Amino acid sequence: xxxxxxxxxxxxxxxxxxxxxxxxxxxxxxxxxxxxxxxxxxxxxxxxxxxxxxxxxxxxxxxxxxxxxxxxxxxxxxxxxxxxxxxxxxxxxxxxxxxxxxxxxxxxxxxxxxxxxxxxxxxxxxxxxxxxxxxxxxxxxxxxxxxxxxxxxxxxxxxxxxxxxxxxxxxxxxxxxxxxxxxxxxxxxxxxxxxxxxxxxxxxxxxxxxxxxxxxxxx
Amino acid sequence: xxxxxxxxxxxxxxxxxxxxxxxxxxxxxxxxxxxxxxxxxxxxxxxxxxxxxxxxxxxxxxxxxxxxxxxxxxxxxxxxxxxxxxxxxxxxxxxxxxxxxxxxxxxxxxxxxxxxxxxxxxxxxxxxxxxxxxxxxxxxxxxxxxxxxxxxxxxxxxxxxxxxxxxxxxxxxxxxxxxxxxxxxxxxxxxxxxxxxxxxxxxxxxxxxxxxxxxxxxxxxxxxxxxxxxxxxxxxxxxxxxxxxxxxxxxxxxxxxxxxxxxxxxxxxxxxxxxxxxxxxxxxxxxxxxxxxxxxxxxxxxxxxxxxxxxxxxxxxxxxxxxxxxxxxxxxxxxxxxxxxxxxxxxxxxxxxxxxxxxxxxxxxxxxxxxxxxxxxxxxxxxxxxxxxxxxxxxxxxxxxxxxxxxxxxxxxxxxxxxxxxxxxxxxxxxxxxxxxxxxxxxxxxxxxxxxxxxxxxxxxxxxxx
Numbered sequence: 001x002x003x004x005x006x007x008x009x010x011x012x013x014x015x016x017x018x019x020x021x022x023x024x025x026x027x028x029x030x031x032x033x034x035x036x037x038x039x040x041x042x043x044x045x046x047x048x049x050x051x052x053x054x055x056x057x058x059x060x061x062x063x064x065x066x067x068x069x070x071x072x073x074x075x076x077x078x079x080x081x082x083x084x085x086x087x088x089x090x091x092x093x094x095x096x097x098x099x100x101x102x103x104x105x106x107x108x109x110x111x112x113x114x115x116x117x118x119x120x121x122x123x124x125x126x127x128x129x130x131x132x133x134x135x136x137x138x139x140x141x142x143x144x145x146x147x148x149x150x151x152x153x154x155x156x157x158x159x160x161x162x163x164x165x166x167x168x169x170x171x172x173x174x175x176x177x178x179x180x181x182x183x184x185x186x187x188x189x190x191x192x193x194x195x196x197x198x199x200x201x202x203x204x205x206x207x208x209x210x211x212x213x214x215x216x217x218x219x
Numbered sequence: 220x221x222x223x224x225x226x227x228x229x230x231x232x233x234x235x236x237x238x239x240x241x242x243x244x245x246x247x248x249x250x251x252x253x254x255x256x257x258x259x260x261x262x263x264x265x266x267x268x269x270x271x272x273x274x275x276x277x278x279x280x281x282x283x284x285x286x287x288x289x290x291x292x293x294x295x296x297x298x299x300x301x302x303x304x305x306x307x308x309x310x311x312x313x314x315x316x317x318x319x320x321x322x323x324x325x326x327x328x329x330x331x332x333x334x335x336x337x338x339x340x341x342x343x344x345x346x347x348x349x350x351x352x353x354x355x356x357x358x359x360x361x362x363x364x365x366x367x368x369x370x371x372x373x374x375x376x377x378x379x380x381x382x383x384x385x386x387x388x389x390x391x392x393x394x395x396x397x398x399x400x401x402x403x404x405x406x407x408x409x410x411x412x413x414x415x416x417x418x419x420x421x422x423x424x425x426x427x428x429x430x431x432x433x434x435x436x437x438x439x440x441x442x443x444x445x446x447x448x449x450x451x452x453x454x455x456x457x458x459x460x461x462x463x464x465x466x467x468x469x470x471x472x473x474x475x476x477x478x479x480x481x482x483x484x485x486x487x488x489x490x491x492x493x494x495x496x497x498x499x500x501x502x503x504x505x506x507x508x509x510x511x512x513x514x515x516x517x518x519x520x521x522x523x524x525x526x527x528x529x530x531x532x533x534x535x536x537x538x539x540x541x542x543x544x545x546x547x548x549x550x551x552x553x554x555x556x557x558x559x560x561x562x563x564x565x566x567x568x569x570x571x572x573x574x575x576x577x578x579x580x581x582x583x584x585x586x587x588x589x590x591x592x593x594x595x596x597x598x599x600x601x602x603x604x605x606x607x608x609x610x611x612x613x614x615x616x617x618x619x620x621x622x623x624x625x626x627x628x629x630x631x632x633x634x635x636x637x638x639x640x641x642x643x644x645x646x647x648x649x650x651x652x653x654x655x656x657x658x659x660x661x662x663x664x665x666x667x668x669x670x671x672x673x674x675x676x677x678x679x680x681x682x683x684x685x
Contacts, residue, residue, distance in 0.1 A: 027301035
């Protein structure tokens with residue numbers, strides 16, 4: 001398995017991981033279908049959650065993709081990004097308080113909620129080291145391109161990474177929501193709801209540390 | 220912080236009804252004249268226990284003159300809101316305000332038999348951070364713990380309107396006022412909401428000078444107590460509509476929304492109609508155009524009585540008003556219990572059709588100029604007042620005191636605190652249970668009851684019953 005495949009695997013894996021986390025919204029899809037008494041409300045809610053999550057990923061990845069044409073600063077950018085991701089993880093580990101402003105969002109504004117939830121939990125940041133890893137491999141394999149072409153290539157990669165990640169998230173969250181809605185019932189909503197706060201924060205630290213390591217010693 | 224949601228958080232009302240039954244009740248004990256400290260009594264509700272129906276533990280606070288009234292949990296089923304994503308609070312602390320002192324106690328009841336004070340918030344802090352006084356109803360919701368206050372600022376609580384403030388549900392720090400646009404709301408009493416539909420409803424009793432030293436007869440007869448209910452955009456914190464029930468409908472108190480969040484209706488109890496002394500229940504609902512409506516759906520008539528049998532306050536009327544002072548709705552939204560504190564009756568209405576309630580059961584105990592004894596032969600002071608229903612809807616508990624100074628006006632010869640329980644029949648109907656009768660320690664009266672693991676007036680559900 002090449003390291004590029006591994007990195008794309010990580011994009012998908014992180015999507016599944018975000019999708020299974022109730023903090024990223026699958027209980028909202030269950031709730032929507034029950035409140036409207038219409039199973040079609042479930043995929044509709046998932047789609048809105050996906051839009052919010054995708055925008056949140058792009059909002060984080062795009063600035064990095066635009067910065068990355070500074071090829072000579074590649075290592076510094078990747079190390080800096082890794083430090084930011086680790087810092088977010090440490091922050092979430094120390095500050096275990098639930099972000100209050102999410103409670104002010106109207107329950108029907110699912111896309112906005114999903115965007116804010118992803119931002120507040122650093123969901124986009126978790127992708128940054130993986131994304132930068134993919135971008136860094138690119139030029140090596142394709143030879144050194146002009147900065148312009150490199151940048152547009154990176155933008156396309158950012159969209160592809162965000163889309164693949166969001167698709168994986170939506171499928172994973174959708175499966176949990178559908179299984180609870182159709183088969184298991186609400187009783188399992190509280191049973192399957194695990195506290196991932198610490199695991200989530202540690203994941204950010206792990207991914208950030210990986211980003212720093214691969215920038216310095218990768219290839 | 221738990222790894223799984225607290226097992227006493229229930230996604231839907233139906234799941235709460237299927238949960239294990241309650242083992243303990245927490246009941247307010249209050250000293251009417253402030254000569255003793257107030258407290259919380261822990262009552263054993265396990266029928267097979269040796270101490271069934273007894274007070275097995277007391278949390279007595281160090282201050283005097285707090286006057287406990289209503290209280291509530293730090294967290295409830297609302298923590299399972301799909302918007303929260305962090306359902307890992309514990310239903311562990313009771314938030315107990317003193318409505319006379321404006322002091323708030325946070326009591327840790329993780330082990331009911333070792334319940335103890337966890338934190339005390341002094342009145343000065345409440346005044347400084349909120350501009351409100353006389354904290355009353357507690358609900359746990361999206362932004363933390365919401366507390367309604369009966370008074371505004373100043374010594375008599377009339378400097379500015381009363382309202383709701385928000386408290387952090389983990390640190391119990393007071394965050395500040397809830398309202399961003401209160402509209403015409405200038406009095407306060409109860410409030411509750413529908414979380415997924417994002418609305419809140421609030422009600423009005425009167426301002427502190429109208430209740431602290433007893434009911435002010437002139438104010439009542441000139442219809443100066445509250446008679447409106449307010450509808451709010453819960454998250455925008457904005458009053459979106461006020462319905463005036465008519466100024467003869469004095470004291471619109473308890474707000475009971477349907478528990479199933481799919482439904483957009485609820486009930487409000489009105490103490491007395493000054494034109495005919497009736498007690499009444501209004502049903503409120505959202506119509507197809509999104510406007511709120513309210514209609515009187517239950518009336519309870521006064522009972523004629525000879526003046527010499529009546530307290531001075533009522534002699535001129537030659538009648539006992541029902542005085543609807545508390546109502547409570549079972550978790551299946553089927554039965555509405557209505558305490559007629561003046562008559563000495565507890566009514567059970569089948570509200571399956573909320574626009575056409577039908578009287579399904581009735582119990583007589585206590586009452587003005589009647590004083591019906593409990594079936595076990597013991598006395599029941601005052602009348603049925605704060606009512607709480609078990610989650611499964613099979614047992615209804617109630618106590619007898621309304622409010623210190625008002626007890627003394629309506630029942631000048633009575634004294635004492637009792638808590639009783641009635642069993643609900645398979646198809647409705649209500650029978651007082653002979654074996655359950657709690658007599659409170661001498662000099663203390665009783666008020667609101669909370670059941671371990673949640674009850675029918677605490678938990679807000681985020682998912683419909685299916």
